[in-house]
Amino acid sequence: MVQKSRRPSSVKPGAAAVPRRRGRPRAYEPEVALARALDLFRKDGFAATSLDDLSAATGMNRPSLYGAFGDKRELYMKSYQRYRDDARAAMIDIFRNAQPIRERLARIYAIALDIYLSGESGPRGCFTVMTAASEAVSDPEIRAMVLEGFVELDKAFAACFRHAKEKGELPVAADPELLAHMASATIHTIAIRARARVPRKELEAIVKGAIDLMCGVKG
Amino acid sequence: MVQKSRRPSSVKPGAAAVPRRRGRPRAYEPEVALARALDLFRKDGFAATSLDDLSAATGMNRPSLYGAFGDKRELYMKSYQRYRDDARAAMIDIFRNAQPIRERLARIYAIALDIYLSGESGPRGCFTVMTAASEAVSDPEIRAMVLEGFVELDKAFAACFRHAKEKGELPVAADPELLAHMASATIHTIAIRARARVPRKELEAIVKGAIDLMCGVKG
DNA sequence: TGATTTTTATACTGTCTCGCATAATATAAA
DNA sequence: TTTATATTATGCGAGACAGTATAAAAATCA
Numbered sequence: 001m002v003q004k005s006r007r008p009s010s011v012k013p014g015a016a017a018v019p020r021r022r023g024r025p026r027a028y029e030p031e032v033a034l035a036r037a038l039d040l041f042r043k044d045g046f047a048a049t050s051l052d053d054l055s056a057a058t059g060m061n062r063p064s065l066y067g068a069f070g071d072k073r074e075l076y077m078k079s080y081q082r083y084r085d086d087a088r089a090a091m092i093d094i095f096r097n098a099q100p101i102r103e104r105l106a107r108i109y110a111i112a113l114d115i116y117l118s119g120e121s122g123p124r125g126c127f128t129v130m131t132a133a134s135e136a137v138s139d140p141e142i143r144a145m146v147l148e149g150f151v152e153l154d155k156a157f158a159a160c161f162r163h164a165k166e167k168g169e170l171p172v173a174a175d176p177e178l179l180a181h182m183a184s185a186t187i188h189t190i191a192i193r194a195r196a197r198v199p200r201k202e203l204e205a206i207v208k209g210a211i212d213l214m215c216g217v218k219g
Numbered sequence: 220m221v222q223k224s225r226r227p228s229s230v231k232p233g234a235a236a237v238p239r240r241r242g243r244p245r246a247y248e249p250e251v252a253l254a255r256a257l258d259l260f261r262k263d264g265f266a267a268t269s270l271d272d273l274s275a276a277t278g279m280n281r282p283s284l285y286g287a288f289g290d291k292r293e294l295y296m297k298s299y300q301r302y303r304d305d306a307r308a309a310m311i312d313i314f315r316n317a318q319p320i321r322e323r324l325a326r327i328y329a330i331a332l333d334i335y336l337s338g339e340s341g342p343r344g345c346f347t348v349m350t351a352a353s354e355a356v357s358d359p360e361i362r363a364m365v366l367e368g369f370v371e372l373d374k375a376f377a378a379c380f381r382h383a384k385e386k387g388e389l390p391v392a393a394d395p396e397l398l399a400h401m402a403s404a405t406i407h408t409i410a411i412r413a414r415a416r417v418p419r420k421e422l423e424a425i426v427k428g429a430i431d432l433m434c435g436v437k438g
Numbered sequence: 439t440g441a442t443t444t445t446t447a448t449a450c451t452g453t454c455t456c457g458c459a460t461a462a463t464a465t466a467a468a
Numbered sequence: 469t470t471t472a473t474a475t476t477a478t479g480c481g482a483g484a485c486a487g488t489a490t491a492a493a494a495a496t497c498a
Binding site: 439440441442443444445446447448449450451452453454455456457458459460461462463464465466467468 | 469480484487491492496
């Protein structure tokens with residue numbers, strides 16, 4: 001459960017030779033460590049995750065953690081950014097390739113459910129929602145990040161609905177921004193319910209109903 | 220900021236004489252103390268709220284807290300039950316008196332917003348959602364309470380939509396359970412966004428859009 | 439080889455944490 | 469009064485916690 005302490009000296013052959021750093025080499029890969037930290041934070045949240053836990057999970061001792069990521073709060077914020085980057089990467093081609101709106105929404109929610117339901121010791125939900133529910137109230141900087149997360153999702157959905165409307169898939173009276181809020185609401189409700197271990201089947205039923213309502217049952 | 224240490228000896232005149240307890244009288248009223256504890260938990264959550272904080276807020280010293288409510292976890296669970304009782308009480312006459320569905324929903328969401336946006340140091344959102352986002356994953360008993368909270372809300376909304384359908388306010392094709400899930404989703408999204416300090420106006424716009432979508436714009 | 443640089447490893451510090459043990463206090467009953 | 473009971477008040481103790489100081493280790497450079 002620890003990063004292997006001696007990394008293979010192999011360097012990608014074609015890649016430009018990285019000018020070997022000067023001192024003792026790192027025993028960890030920052031990307032891997034950050035992913036492990038994110039795993040922990042997603043499960044228990046900021047306050048209930050100790051530096052000892054983080055140290056054990058990342059295989060880094062305390063001073064290395066500080067050197068690499070700063071204090072606990074900074075590590076949390078970097079973990080959150082990483083979460084957002086991962087989620088964005090998982091969705092990127094959906095938002096790029098234009099498909100029929102219903103298909104598009106179905107794929108988005110399927111990926112969201114994969115993210116929310118993953119985790120060895122139970123589903124972990126959406127990290128944006130978790131952070132909103134905890135640190136966001138008392139920490140302005142974290143609150144700003146969370147708010148940005150909400151807005152980003154709203155905008156992405158709105159773009160989908162606008163596109164669909166132009167294609168004539170939605171009634172002319174349809175309001176893309178409003179529909180986007182409902183699409184986000186659906187994301188939020190399945191994220192929260194996932195943490196209470198509502199089974200995937202039920203969450204999928206909620207998603208299906210939401211799509212029907214937003215796009216019209218006949219589609 | 221402390222409960223007055225000597226309570227007025229006045230007993231409700233008409234009420235049956237309470238057979239005075241034997242030992243030293245309590246310096247606190249359990250109901251008041253529980254409300255203060257709930258206030259704290261709603262703001263910072265379980266892990267970030269210390270017994271010292273709780274002691275200060277309730278005006279009870281540590282042993283009294285333990286005597287009255289058990290350990291921190293028990294106090295948290297009792298606070299949560301109290302939250303649910305309060306919310307239920309605030310909604311009771313809405314779910315009893317049958318009104319047009321749109322009016323009914325509007326009133327429910329207005330009360331919900333009052334609850335979510337209250338708090339001296341910023342909006343605190345919905346305690347059910349907060350608990351789902353934190354303790355629910357690792358604590359089965361708390362998870363069960365949270366799940367119950369979701370189900371209770373879903374059922375209450377479903378009853379509203381069923382009633383409206385019988386009255387002919389909704390299309391015959393309308394599915395009350397499905398609409399209930401969307402109504403709950405709307406609750407969840409405004410609860411979460413409230414904690415990120417989204418202004419009330421915006422939350423009200425989301426609510427209005429959701430009602431239009433669920434009930435049909437023409438109403 | 440020796441000096442320099444960067445990271446790891448160990449251990450420490452002061453603070454906070456929860457839960458409880460003990461003693462003081464205030465009431466009712468005998 | 470004295471005794472029994474129920475609460476408050478004080479504070480202890482073992483452990484967890486975040487962050488850091490110091491020393492050892494592993495690499496590059498000269």
